[in-house]
Amino acid sequence: GFFSRAMWVNMSIMTFLFLFTGLASNSNAVFHYRMRAEKCLLDKNYKGALTVGMESLETDNNLTMIRVYALAREGMLGEKLFTYPIAGSSDDMLPYSGDAHCMMYPNDSIYRYIGAKPAGHFKAISYMKALIKLDLASTAVKDYILCGYLIDRDLDSFAQMLPDFYKIDDKLPKHYKESLTLYNHLRSKPYIIYHNTVMDTDFSDLQMLEKKYKTQAARSVAVNEMYSGTYWWYYMYAGK
Helix, strand or coil: CCCCHHHHHHHHHHHHHHHHHHHHCCCCHHHHHHHHHHHHHHCCCHHHHHHCCCCCCCCCHHHHHHHHHHHHHCCCHHHHHHHCCCCCCHHHHCCCCCCCCCCCCCHHHHHHHHCCCCCCCCCHHHHHHHHHHCCCCCCCHHHHHHHHHHHCCCHHHHHHHHHHHCCCCCCCCHHHHHHHHHHHHHCCCCCCCCCCHHHHHHHHHHHHHHHCCCCHHHHHHHHHHHHCCCHHHHHHCCCC
16 A cells, blocks of 8 residues: 555655765766767767867866867867867876876877876876987877967967977968967067968957957957957966
């Protein structure tokens, strides 16, 4: 019957299981993006990994690391990295150099892709430079290093290292052209003198847009609407 002891024991067990499932499940959107992206990596579906959560502004250092890796696999790191929200520093581009790591996808697979696994704790950019000196680095390392400097907003180191990897011309990846344009506007004596008519015009338009607004908050909203996805937005406004 409905009021029998067996019925209430069963109902209690079911209630406990419902509560446990609700409490144990993770409702964090970024965590779910991360798991779906890692599943794509396991399937070697790098494009799929890059579509996960791409409309969301939420991220963390783990998801950023996964996107860096997937973009590198697609040869698009210098073209599209800053179209995604960025969390962490250059050290979070590789597992365990900062706090970032994969849960399902083997971390060693990322190290094999860039060249070799380190023996202990390290700074990501320093480690990748060491791989180059030891002739162990893969071709992806150059973009890891350059984008690492850009994530850290270290334009001077980026400008000094760029000629080692790329010819300075208009065939550079999009974010590198944006970075050089910004660098030349910020430095009175730049290490690299670079001018691109389209980039210079776009950056001048950005500066004119900024002058229309008196407050930082209003400028941030206006610039985000027009220049979200550029390195300029990341360098000057993201996280500030």
